[in-house]
Amino acid sequence: MNPLLDKLHPYPFEKLRQLFEGATPNPALRHISLGIGEPKHPTPPFIKQALADSLDGLAVYPVTAGTEALRRTIAAWLERRYGLPPLNAATQVLPVNGSREALFAFAQAVIDPSANALVVCPNPFYQIYEGAAFLSGAEPYFVNSDPARNFGCDYDSVPEEVWKRVQLLYLCSPGNPTGAVLSLTDWENLFALSERHGFVIASDECYSEIYHGDEAPLGALQAAHILGLSSVDKPYARLVVFSSLSKRSNVPGLRSGFVAGDADLLKKFLLFRTYQGGAMSPPVQAASIAAWNDEAHVEDNRAQYRAKFDAITPLLQEVLDVQLPDAGFYLWADVSRTGLSDTEFARRLYAEQNVTVLPGSYLAREAHGTNPGRNRIRMALVAETAEGLEAAQRIVQFCNSLTK
Structure with a gap:
């Protein structure tokens, strides 16, 4: 067997299953996840x-x-959404079977395992980044999110000797689980680091169409264009973005997304995927064209999330330290004031109120002396509003019971 498999951590939901072993949920309440x-x-x-x-x-x-x-449809969507100059759909766009599959496969194509390579990841993070790093023969290097920076990561804190070994930087904007969106200044600094050290930036943007303010989140290609990096001899050099229809169009089972950006990188990635077997089914391609061509359903979807967050967030703020995120469909709440750890909170909430939340420490790693997910929980507000409100009310009742 590949010995690198032994480096993989249990997936968060497997850890959650183990956490709940022996806990009997309240039979009088239906389960809400x-x-x-x-x-x-x-x-x-x-x-x-x-x-x-x-x-x-x-x-x-x-x-x-x-x-x-399909490639032309995706290129046209990127141009409309981010105000980009015309893309070459033949060389700068590649359909993929969901962003998860592509994010993992990309590291296998990019990393030179003989070079003592590092892959920089935000912390907390989408677990695929870590697994992709390990199985490509590299090691992950985590940069902790900071609540004082709106959960942004301080990449200036990464030592120079670390950057010299970095071959790939995974980003998630809007972030999972924090919902934080990178600013133009953030992107400018990251592009400068990429230019100086030669690493590739992989920007995971699958939550880009669910946002709570009036302004749509800034994308990586958009930032590069604004900063003049789309009109040079090699536009979007060392930069690729990943997106998906799963959240935007409520089709997670369709497994449809795309990668776009640096044509030289995509040429090599296409070669890798030709051998990997990553072709998208023709019916899925047809459905994807229909989805990318329509914005009305996306606007309706976004409105539903906004109404849900507006109704639920104030309720939870009565008992937890939690704020409306920039974007995405997660609430990233601090449970410290309850006196329980994130794992204790999740286990007891499940047992007493039959509501499942994910401990934040399961989404992060101990790095630089701390686990930035400790004493936080992630709540995915994906169900209909009525069910989400019921879950929030049960959480409030649970938290209030702790203080009696």
Whole structure:
């Protein structure tokens, strides 16, 4: 067996299952899960219809690069959404079977394991980044999020000797689990570091279309364009972005996303994926074209999340330290005032109120003397508003019972 597999940590949901062993939830209450970030809003009917209408495509082997129609559709969406100059859909866009698969595979294509490589990851983080680093033969280097910086990471704190070994930097903006969005200044600093040290930036932007203010989150390609990095000889050099329809269009089971950016990187990544077997099914491609071409359902989806967060966040603020995030569908709450650790809070809440939340320490690693997820919980507000409100009310009742 590949010895690198032994470096992998149990996935957070496996740790949660172990945490709940022996805990008997209150039988008088139906279970409500805020633990998994799986969109629960209905899939738009027109996407399902486009999928059904294209089932004859199952008789055709798909090409790894996807159809020209899908690549052009994705390029056009990026241009509209981020105000980008025209992209070359043939060289700067690559459809993938969901951002998760592509984020993992990308490290295998980029990393030179003979070079004592490091992969920089935010902390807390999406677990795929760490697994991708280990199985590519590299080591992850974690940069802790800081509540004082709106949960941003202080990349200036990374020592020069570390940057010299970095081959890949994973970013998530809007962040999972914090919802933090990188600013133009953040991007400018990161681009300068990439230029100086030659590492690749992989920007995970799958939460970009769920935001709570009037201004849409800044994207990496957008920041590069604003800073003049899209018009040089090698536009978007060492930069790729990953996005997905899962959250935007409520189709996590469709497994449809894309990678876009540096044409030289995508050429090599396409070669890797040709051998890996990452071609997207033709019916999925047809449904994806329909989804990327429509914004009305995205606006409706965003409105539902805004209403839900506006109703639930004030309730939880009565008992927890939690703020409305910049974007995404998670609340990242500090439970310290309850007197319980994040794991104790999650286990007792499950047993007493039959509500599942995810301990924040499961989403982070001990780094630089601390685990930035400790004493925090992640709550995914993915269910319908009524169910989310009921869960919030139970959490309030649970927290109030701790002080009696």
